[in-house]
Amino acid sequence: GENVEQHPSTLSVQEGDSAVIKCTYSDSASNYFPWYKQELGKGPQLIIDIRSNVGEKKDQRIAVTLNKTAKHFSLHITETQPEDSAVYFCAASYNNNDMRFGAGTRLTVKP
Amino acid sequence: GAVVSQHPSRVICKSGTSVKIECRSLDFQATTMFWYRQFPKKSLMLMATSNEGSKATYEQGVEKDKFLINHASLTLSTLTVTSAHPEDSSFYICSATSPSGRTPDTQYFGPGTRLTVL
Numbered sequence: 477g478e479n480v481e482q483h484p485s486t487l488s489v490q491e492g493d494s495a496v497i498k499c500t501y502s503d504s505a506s507n508y509f510p511w512y513k514q515e516l517g518k519g520p521q522l523i524i525d526i527r528s529n530v531g532e533k534k535d536q537r538i539a540v541t542l543n544k545t546a547k548h549f550s551l552h553i554t555e556t557q558p559e560d561s562a563v564y565f566c567a568a569s570y571n572n573n574d575m576r577f578g579a580g581t582r583l584t585v586k587p
Numbered sequence: 588g589a590v591v592s593q594h595p596s597r598v599i600c601k602s603g604t605s606v607k608i609e610c611r612s613l614d615f616q617a618t619t620m621f622w623y624r625q626f627p628k629k630s631l632m633l634m635a636t637s638n639e640g641s642k643a644t645y646e647q648g649v650e651k652d653k654f655l656i657n658h659a660s661l662t663l664s665t666l667t668v669t670s671a672h673p674e675d676s677s678f679y680i681c682s683a684t685s686p687s688g689r690t691p692d693t694q695y696f697g698p699g700t701r702l703t704v705l
Contacts, residue, residue, distance in 0.1 A: 508691050510693070510694070512696070517699070517701070518698055518699060519591075519593070519680050519696040519697050519698045519699040520631070520680070520696045521696070522693065522694075522695060522696075525693065527689065565630065565631065569691050570690075570691065571690060571691050572618065572619050572684055572690065572691045572692055573619065573636050573644070574691075575633075575691070575694060577630050577631050578630065579629075579630045580629075580630050582628075
């Protein structure tokens with residue numbers, strides 16, 4: 477089955493700096509890679525996703541890149557703000573019943 | 588965007604009682620619903636996959652007689668924790684897939700239910 481590894485486990489940046497979170501996956505059949513943001517005591521919220529037919533996707537300050545050959549994908553947050561502080565999870569799947577999550581990255585943006 | 592609700596958001600019960608958690612897709616019909624359990628500072632652990640009108644598929648190690656799942660309609664799934672014990676205390680989160688015309692469908696999560704068993 478799919479195995480997703482996520483790094484770093486914790487990340488602290490200064491407000492305005494960029495933050496990058498990286499994930500690797502093991503199953504070459506995976507073709508869908510979402511990123512979720514989870515605030516304390518809440519459910520995960522989808523912030524961006526990418527499918528394997530593209531290499532990069534951007535939405536305002538958030539971007540995701542995908543390297544299918546190397547089997548890794550990354551989340552990039554630019555101009556970070558304190559409200560970006562949360563736990564971020566990456567995931568990978570190839571069908572509706574087999575989504576696997578990374579262990580999560582706790583991002584802290586210091587004002 | 589697709590909205591998934593959960594009820595209740597928080598429940599405290601006595602050991603030995605049963606607790607039912609509802610998960611609803613509010614503005615779409617979900618092809619599949621999922622139930623996850625999350626321990627403090629940990630990732631999401633899939634418990635079971637639920638399709639409307641059929642039996643849920645449980646992950647290895649999850650007791651199906653302990654965690655009863657009913658998927659009554661395309662917008663409602665329920666998780667019942669039977670004879671709850673303190674070790675069942677956790678954060679339970681459901682999700683639902685919204686048909687996107689592409690496989691796999693996008694998965695949207697509910698706000699979670701905090702269960703505390705005394």
